[in-house]
Amino acid sequence: MTGSRMDRHSLAVRLAALVLGVSALLFGAVLAYNYFVSRDIIVNQAEENSRTLGREVANHVAAELRPVEQTVRNIALALEDASLTSGEITSLARRVVQSNKDIFAMAIAFEPYGMAKDRLFFAPYCHRTEDGVRVTELGGPDYRYFYMDWYQLPRELGAPVWTEPYFDDGGGGVMMTTYAAPFYRLQDGRRRFAGVVTADIPLAWMQRVAQDVRLYDTGYSFIISRNGTFIYHPLQELMLNHTIFSLAEERGDSRLWDLGRDMTEGGTAFLERVSVKGGVESFFFYTPLHVGGWSLGLLFPKDEVLREATMLSRNLLLMGGLGFVLLAGGVFLVAGGVTRPLRRLSGAAMEIAGGNLDAPVPASRRNDEVGELTDAFAHMRESLRDYIRSLTETTAQKERIESELRIARDIQMGILPKLFPAFPEHDEFDVFASIEPAKEVGGDLYDFFFLDDRHFCFLVGDVSDKGVPAAFFMAVTKTLLKAVAPQSSGPAEILEKVNEDLAEENDSCMFVTLFLGILDIGTGEVRYANAGHNPPLLLQGDGAQFVPPLNEPMAGAMPGMRYTEQSMVLGAGDVLFLYTDGVTEAMNHDRELFSEKRLTDLLARARTDGVEGIVGLVDRAIKDFARGAVQSDDITMLALKFTGKKGA
Amino acid sequence: MEFTTNKIGGYAVLEASGRMDAVTAGEFEKACGELMDAGETRIVADLTGVDYISSAGLRSILSSAKKLRGMSGEIRFCGLTGMVNDVFTVSGFAAMFKLFDTAADAAQD
Numbered sequence: 001m002t003g004s005r006m007d008r009h010s011l012a013v014r015l016a017a018l019v020l021g022v023s024a025l026l027f028g029a030v031l032a033y034n035y036f037v038s039r040d041i042i043v044n045q046a047e048e049n050s051r052t053l054g055r056e057v058a059n060h061v062a063a064e065l066r067p068v069e070q071t072v073r074n075i076a077l078a079l080e081d082a083s084l085t086s087g088e089i090t091s092l093a094r095r096v097v098q099s100n101k102d103i104f105a106m107a108i109a110f111e112p113y114g115m116a117k118d119r120l121f122f123a124p125y126c127h128r129t130e131d132g133v134r135v136t137e138l139g140g141p142d143y144r145y146f147y148m149d150w151y152q153l154p155r156e157l158g159a160p161v162w163t164e165p166y167f168d169d170g171g172g173g174v175m176m177t178t179y180a181a182p183f184y185r186l187q188d189g190r191r192r193f194a195g196v197v198t199a200d201i202p203l204a205w206m207q208r209v210a211q212d213v214r215l216y217d218t219g220y221s222f223i224i225s226r227n228g229t230f231i232y233h234p235l236q237e238l239m240l241n242h243t244i245f246s247l248a249e250e251r252g253d254s255r256l257w258d259l260g261r262d263m264t265e266g267g268t269a270f271l272e273r274v275s276v277k278g279g280v281e282s283f284f285f286y287t288p289l290h291v292g293g294w295s296l297g298l299l300f301p302k303d304e305v306l307r308e309a310t311m312l313s314r315n316l317l318l319m320g321g322l323g324f325v326l327l328a329g330g331v332f333l334v335a336g337g338v339t340r341p342l343r344r345l346s347g348a349a350m351e352i353a354g355g356n357l358d359a360p361v362p363a364s365r366r367n368d369e370v371g372e373l374t375d376a377f378a379h380m381r382e383s384l385r386d387y388i389r390s391l392t393e394t395t396a397q398k399e400r401i402e403s404e405l406r407i408a409r410d411i412q413m414g415i416l417p418k419l420f421p422a423f424p425e426h427d428e429f430d431v432f433a434s435i436e437p438a439k440e441v442g443g444d445l446y447d448f449f450f451l452d453d454r455h456f457c458f459l460v461g462d463v464s465d466k467g468v469p470a471a472f473f474m475a476v477t478k479t480l481l482k483a484v485a486p487q488s489s490g491p492a493e494i495l496e497k498v499n500e501d502l503a504e505e506n507d508s509c510m511f512v513t514l515f516l517g518i519l520d521i522g523t524g525e526v527r528y529a530n531a532g533h534n535p536p537l538l539l540q541g542d543g544a545q546f547v548p549p550l551n552e553p554m555a556g557a558m559p560g561m562r563y564t565e566q567s568m569v570l571g572a573g574d575v576l577f578l579y580t581d582g583v584t585e586a587m588n589h590d591r592e593l594f595s596e597k598r599l600t601d602l603l604a605r606a607r608t609d610g611v612e613g614i615v616g617l618v619d620r621a622i623k624d625f626a627r628g629a630v631q632s633d634d635i636t637m638l639a640l641k642f643t644g645k646k647g648a
Numbered sequence: 649m650e651f652t653t654n655k656i657g658g659y660a661v662l663e664a665s666g667r668m669d670a671v672t673a674g675e676f677e678k679a680c681g682e683l684m685d686a687g688e689t690r691i692v693a694d695l696t697g698v699d700y701i702s703s704a705g706l707r708s709i710l711s712s713a714k715k716l717r718g719m720s721g722e723i724r725f726c727g728l729t730g731m732v733n734d735v736f737t738v739s740g741f742a743a744m745f746k747l748f749d750t751a752a753d754a755a756q757d
Contacts, residue, residue: 535738
């Protein structure tokens with residue numbers, strides 16, 4: 001996270017996301033609950049409305065038609081009077097048509113020869129024309145009415161029926177339906193069927209009633225007959241041309257078939273389906289009309305019914321969304337405010353972590369956790385800065401010291417003779433020396449030089465302890481030896497003089513072990529003295545043995561020491577091997593010492609010509625033995641070979 | 649290094665064990681210094697437990713000996729074995745100090 005930006009992982013964003021997420025969830029739940037509850041209420045209300053409306057329409061229709069039915073039944077009763085003449089019967093029908101606006105026409109049809117023995121047909125038909133009521137005879141050879149439905153049905157059923165609606169061509173091309181009631185006469189003491197009274201009713205008014213049913217915006221109603229024929233439907237082409245069943249078959253809609261059946265059987269239901277007109281998701285209510293087994297259907301689109309619920313929800317959503325935006329703004333503001341100091345602090349921390357310890361830590365103005373953190377961080381920065389300052393100084397100091405030590409080491413090593421062969425002009429002897437400094441500044445030394453033409457002085461020494469003091473002591477020793485040697489009579493005197501000089505004012509109690517020999521290059525005689533140093537090895541023929549030690553004290557420890565001079569004579573090819581304890585005390589990882597035994601064994605077996613070869617052999621043996629273990633002491637070796645040859 | 653001290657007659661006996669090398673040599677000097685501070689001027693250093701001594705170890709012995717000499721005191725050694733005995737011999741320490749087999753011997757007279 002970077003300091004100033006609010007990226008998607010920042011605390012503020014996560015906090016805001018949490019709050020807003022929970023709010024959105026809650027709001028969504030409330031909105032959904034509200035929608036479904038209000039939808040339920042509205043649907044229930046719609047059902048209630050459609051029931052009421054259905055009832056109203058049914059009542060309206062019934063109110064229109066019941067009087068017609070009553071009139072027809074009354075006429076039927078009146079016709080049971082056998083004394084009525086044909087003129088009276090015709091005038092009865094005419095009066096009914098004249099006085100009932102709802103009745104377009106009335107026929108009173110008798111059984112064959114029912115009115116008079118000589119008349120097959122008697123069926124006066126009174127119908128309304130523009131000029132008044134006209135009377136015609138229905139029956140005739142072309143129209144044998146006994147076989148028509150309107151005659152047969154009431155006859156067979158013995159009860160009045162409403163016929164299927166039809167277009168009446170003769171009656172002005174309007175849709176009609178006929179109410180037909182049987183009438184009876186007593187004949188031979190029995191009540192016998194005598195004929196049928198019919199009233200033709202135009203259905204235009206009923207279509208208007210159905211048309212006027214207002215259901216939401218685009219809702220509509222329809223009416224079907226007992227057989228499922230559409231008496232009214234807003235789609236004109238369906239009227240009288242289709243039954244609900246033929247429509248169902250045409251559309252392959254078995255559900256519609258079932259509904260049609262239930263409707264024609266007088267069922268009532270409220271359900272959801274796709275409307276025939278317009279094909280939209282709708283609510284559908286149907287109920288019987290109580291007349292002629294007819295059924296009324298009401299369809300109204302769901303959208304329009306639920307518009308209010310939808311609108312309510314949309315408004316709620318809108319208000320909720322607005323509230324959500326405001327809330328989001330507020331939350332971001334607060335969360336940003338809470339985390340701003342953190343972000344500033346984080347920015348400062350990044351800068352400080354990047355190494356800029358002078359980067360300002362934002363001032364904390366609060367007493368909360370952020371304030372405490374800021375204070376703690378400021379304190380940490382101060383401590384870190386102090387620490388790094390002191391570390392930098394210490395490191396610089398250490399580096400300076402190390403560099404000085406390195407220089408000291410270089411100087412120390414520089415004062416030792418390193419050029420080999422050292423005396424190519426002398427065949428009488430050969431000398432080689434090496435020093436392998438330990439990591440620390442040590443105090444080993446070796447040296448060789450001619451005292452005069454015949455006498456060659458050589459020495460190896462080891463200053464106690466390590467470090468810069470040892471290095472100084474070594475340098476002093478070497479300088480003293482070289483200064484003292486030419487003015488002395490022999491090795492012992494040299495050591496005694498050096499001891500006196502070193503011991504004087506030697507508060508540090510440092511000392512140096514020294515082996516010093518003087519070779520007469522003409523005779524091979526070596527005079528030597530030993531101040532506490534490891535005895536050298538003499539390599540002669542097939543053997544290697546230690547030069548017998550006298551165990552006299554090392555130089556520099558105490559004044560007044562006396563050393564004994566000894567001597568030996570080297571034969572041609574004899575080698576003297578001088579070394580410091582860095583050789584015999586070299587250690588491997590198991591802390592084993594290289595030991596004097598390994599050294600003598602090695603040199604006894606060594607058949608190497610030349611001093612450099614001998615030193616190299618020991619050096620390799622030590623390295624093989626140590627196998628990478630840290631070298632703790634300087635390793636110094638000096639090999640001197642007497643050839644016995646005469647000088648050129 | 650580890651040190652224990654006890655007293656035999658007029659001598660403080662300092663039993664040392666471990667390696668006396670450049671790293672630990674200072675500890676011997678310090679142990680002697682503590683005895684001197686306690687007023688002991690006659691010390692027997694029992695080196696039975698010391699298995700290695702380097703030139704730095706020798707120097708710390710020499711330094712302590714010099715201080716004792718300045719206080720008219722003395723340091724004696726006992727229990728020198730193996731390599732330590734060799735180093736004492738070769739370095740001439742054997743000639744500079746009085747050596748004994750045991751602390752009891754060293755604390756005589």
